[in-house]
Amino acid sequence: MSKNVHIISHSHWDREWYLPFEQHRMRLVELIDKCMEVFEKDDSFKSFFLDGQTIVLDDYLEIRLENKEKLIKYIKEGKFIIGPWYILQDEFYTSGEANIRNLLVGMKEAEKYGAMCKMGYFPDAFGNAGQMPQILKQAGMDTVTFGRGVRPVGFDNEIQENGNYESPYSEMMWESPDGTKIFGILFANWYNNGNEVPTDKKSAKEYWDDRLKKVATFASTDEYLLMNGCDHQPVQADLGKAIEVASELYPDINFKHSNFPDYIKAIKEKVPNDLAVVKGELTSQDTDGWSTLINCASSHIYLKQMNRKCESALENGAEPVRVLSSVLGQNYPSDELEYSWKKLMQNHPHDSICCCSVDEVQDEMATRFNKSKQVADYLVSEGTRYIADKINTKEYEKYKNALPFVVFNTTGRKRTSVVSVEIDVTRKSGWLKKCAYDLDEINVPNYKLIDSAGNSIPFKIEDLGVRFGYDLPKDKFRQPYMARRVRVTFEAENISAVGYKTYALVEGDAEKVTDTLVSGENCMENDAIRVEINKNGSLNVTDKASGRTYKGVAYYEETGDLGNEYMYKMPEGSKAITTQDTVAKIELAEDEPYRAMYKITNTITVPKSGDDNFEDEKRHMVFFKERVGGRSNDTVEMKIETFVSLDKNGKGVKIKTRFDNEVKDHRVRIMVPTGINSDVHKADSVFEVVTRNNRHNAGWNNPSGCEHEQGFVSIDDGEKGIAVANIGLYEYEMLPDLDNTIAVTILRAVGEMGDWGVLPTPKAQCLGISETEIEIVPFKGDLISSGAYEECYQFKTDIITAATDCHNGAMPLDYSMINWQGDGLTLTGIKQKGNGEDIILRWVNVSDKPTTLTIQKSDVIDNLYISNIIEKKIKEIDSDNGYFNIEAKTYEIMTVGIAK
Structure with a gap:
């Protein structure tokens, strides 16, 4: 049978990278214009693949709106092949829900334009998340193409015994932790293996002899894939002639200008039955470790933190708050939420969110993050105000001068947390200058804090003085005022999942509470944990449940970095500088009944930068792995x-x-x-708590063994363990030769982009104030059965508050929208369907055991059905004695719809 060579025209379109977005966009406009010109002139030019993302159409039409009908025509005719994604993301730095929103928006836009390529496409993602086969299969896809993560070895070679990341062919099956399998196609010779095909016979012969040999090395069939394009590649307008020349040179081979749907159909009819099965996440583990690009996880950490806060503002803020308010009658803002998600996802392309781009890109990302969060924060404030207005706070009128407020828990489990809320004791409108002076003279009365049952709660009140404010009524002009404002801080206990509790500041003498968590010199403890601060500022943390003390926790390590935005490299022969041998300044910063806090100050002396040799190596583009530069002899005092x-x-x-x-x-x-004595550890990933080996495979020779994480990393031996949760810190390393230390990167400062050119990025040095947050969570048992994983998930989610007044309302003072149970399950998403009607709830089973999701029936929770991730109804769920019981498979992503 003759070989079929499928040549697919494309351009891998990094929206921004070594040029800022608008300059890349100008070239995109030229590319699409040229493609349409070729379509009109050359009938042999069958199609052009627009890189699996729909945002390129939005970017093009913002400049060439007059070509919209022509563009839609070519999409419907199959000339332009689009979708299914909105953008080509990096999965590891975008949350599970963000990955699903990416599909929802991309598929919606592809349908709007008239067609969609139903294929998962990851040409240049820096690894792939293990749950992606399950995600794609639920979205109706049965094929995925990708460029990294698996090492092809050729069909003459045997797979190694532990070769989970190896395949003899460029074709394989990829399996999620839940057992879902999807047909995978690896760009074994990269996605440019058919780029710039020659049209003269001599060059074409040399070209095809080389390319056909390389593709045959890994192909499992005689259906060969040649990708005619590369990064920002202009369309090859004379491809028809190039194919004619190839056909003349190789008459026994069928060269065709093809597309992915045709290629996939052809190859699936011929693939052998013995395809390798690769399992879980694809992160290039079977390599030497130097080019996995993992250290993008610590590039521009401040942007990673902004990303996490924006994701949380939508997933754990605006969406659940507006679902709750919609149950009470407020319109659900589908369009506004999609706008905010789009702004956020425009920062999610791999070269953007990986922060491996020029400085102009990082500047624009910060602006987009701010825009997305501004919308999310507005939607939250409108929703919480609406809910507060529906609560019957009139019950507080029996107290003197009551000032009610509401505390919201938007996570999926009951929550206890220290909360701060700002409250206006009194306001005055009119001549604002006079109002301000009048309010200065007011004495803030004595207050006590009560809950809905009238119980007095320990709290701290701070007089913030006179502050300016304004209201924006829906039916009149803005209303400025001056207010005397206070800040109230306390511990809100047991706020129900997806619900709220109401409290009030009322006039009266608060009970004097002398309770303290300070239990000795530089020591604090509660019923669960004891913390002792050592002289060097590190901590000894005792978990009272397991009896285990973790000694010397939370010290700091500083090293030089001769790498770039992609890769970390410690200078040869240099040593880490730590705070272990320092004497820290330790001060008690807060001693309240609900919280104790210490301020610890460490000072270390470190080199100011790399040395002159290193700077010379960067200018001359010496490959980072070959650099021999060192650190400067000039030093500075670094105070932490x-x-x-x-x-x-x-x-x-x-x-x-x-x-x-x-x-x-x-x-x-x-x-x-x-x-902890264990050879493995667990890390939060995309809809998965993945188990990883503490040591990499034998071929790994990079001294650094960093990994991705999302919300936390943990280690346990089944009887005891410890987790480290974070907010926007995506890089960690397990150090098995250092007591299985968990090392979390909180800053990485470099001066160049790296990769293919000399591209300085001075802003990647991240000079200025750096602030990070982690939580150390010790536990008894394992991560899942102990429930520690839920504590880690809640750490990234802010408590939301809303001040209100005393008024009538239909809602109780305390409320929960949903009552559910399920071991090993975590609630990841609460939103309304795209039409703004059905409520969508999503859980994932992060345990290695099947479990049961039990949901109590209520006025809101009724008419339930199982959905897939793209919100298509699969089957209805029957209730039993007032409860819905749904079986969840191991590692299953489960979406439940509530029909209205």
Whole structure:
């Protein structure tokens, strides 16, 4: 049978990278214009693949709106092949829900334009998340193409015994942890293996002899894939002639200008039955470790933190709040939420969110993050105000001058947390200058804090003085005022899942509470944890349930970095500088009944930057692996401030780190020695708590063994363990030769983009104030059965508050929208369907055991059905004695719809 060579025209379109977005966009406009010109002139030019993302159409039409009908025509005719994604993301730095929103928006836009390529497409993602086969299969796809993560070995070679990341062919099956399999096609010779095909016979012969040999090395059939394009590649307008020449040179081979749907159909009819099965996440583990691009996880950490906060503002803020308010009658803002998601996802392309781009890109990303969060925050404020207005706070009128407020828990489990809320004691309108002076003279009365049952709660009140404010009524002009404002801080206990509790500040003498969590010199403890601060500022953390003490926790390590935005490289022969041998300044910063906090100050002396040799190597583009430069002899004093706090009912120790970074070319990590005897650990990933080996495979020779994480990393031996949760810190390393220390990167400062050119990025040095947050959570048993994983998930979610007044309302003072149970399950998403009607709830089983999701029936929770991730109804769920019981398979992503 003759070979069929499928040549697919495309251009891998990094929306921004070595040029800022608008300059890339100008070239995109030229590309699409040229494609349409070729379509009109050359009938042999069958199609052009627009890189699996629909945002390129939006970017094009913002400039060429007059070509919209022509563009739609070519999409419907199959000339332009689009979708299914909105953008080509990096999965590891985008949450599970963000990945699903990416599909929902991309598929919606592809349908709007008239057609969609139903194929998962990851040409240049820096690895792929293990649950992606399940996600794609639920979205109706049965094929995925990708460029990284698996090492092809050729069909003459045997797979190694532990070769989970190897395949003899470029074709394989990829399996999620839940057992879902999908047909996978690896770009074994990269996605440019058919680029710039020659049209003269001599060059074409040399070209095809080489390309056909290479593709045959890994192909499992005689259906060969040649990708005619590369990064920002202009369309090859004379491809028809090039194919004619190839056909003349190789008459026994069928060269065709093809597309992915045709190629996939052809190859699936011929693939052998013995395809390798690769399982779980694809992160290039079977390599030497130098080019996995993992250290993008610590590039521009401040942007990673903004990303996490924006995702949380939507997933754990605007969406659940507006679902709750919609149950009470407020319109669900589908369009506004999609706009905010789009702004956020425009920062999710792999070269953007990986922060491996020029400085102009990072500047624009910060602006987009701010835009997305501004919308999310507005939607939250409108929703919480609406809900507060529906609550019957008139019950507080029996107290003197009551000032009610509402505390919301938007997570899926009951929550206890320290809360701060600002409340206007009184307001005055009119001549604002006079109002301000009048309010200055007011004495803030004595207050006490009560809950809905009238119980007095320990709290702290701070007089913030006179503040300006304004209301924006829906039916009249803005209303400015001056207010006397106070801040109230306390521990809100047991707020129900997806619900709220109401409290009130009322006039009266608060009960004097002398309780303290300070239990000795530089020591604090609650019923679960004891924290002792050592002279060097590190912590000894005792978990009272297991009896285990973790010693020397939370010290700092600083090293030089001769790498770039992609890769970390410690200078040869240099040593890490740590705070272990320092004497820290330790101060008690807060001593309240609900929380104790210490401020710890460490000072270390570190080199100011890389040396002159290193700078010369960068200018001459010496490959980072070959660099022999070192660190400067000039040094600076680096002062690190650490705020360690323990809440009365806290399950973990919260740590905020702050320092002014004046140093270039270095990395800073917070170190958590565990002493746990285990060869594996667990890390939060996309809809998965993945188990990873502490040591990499034998071929790995990079001294650094960093990995991705999302919300946390943990290690346990089945009887005891410890987790480190974070907000926007995506890089960690397990150090098995250092007591299985968990090392979390909190800063990495470099001065160049890296990759293919000399592209300086001075802003990647991240000079200025650096602030990070982690929580250390010790536990008894394992991560899942102990429930520690839920504490880690809640850490990233802010408590939301809303001040209100005393008024009538139909809603009770305390409320929960949903009552559910399920071991090993975590609630990841609460939203309304795209039409703004059905409520969509999503859980994932992060355990290695099947479990049961039990949901109590209520006025809201009724008429339930199983959905897939793209919100298509699969089957209805029957209730039993007032409960819905749904079986969840191991690692299953489960979406439940509530029909209206």
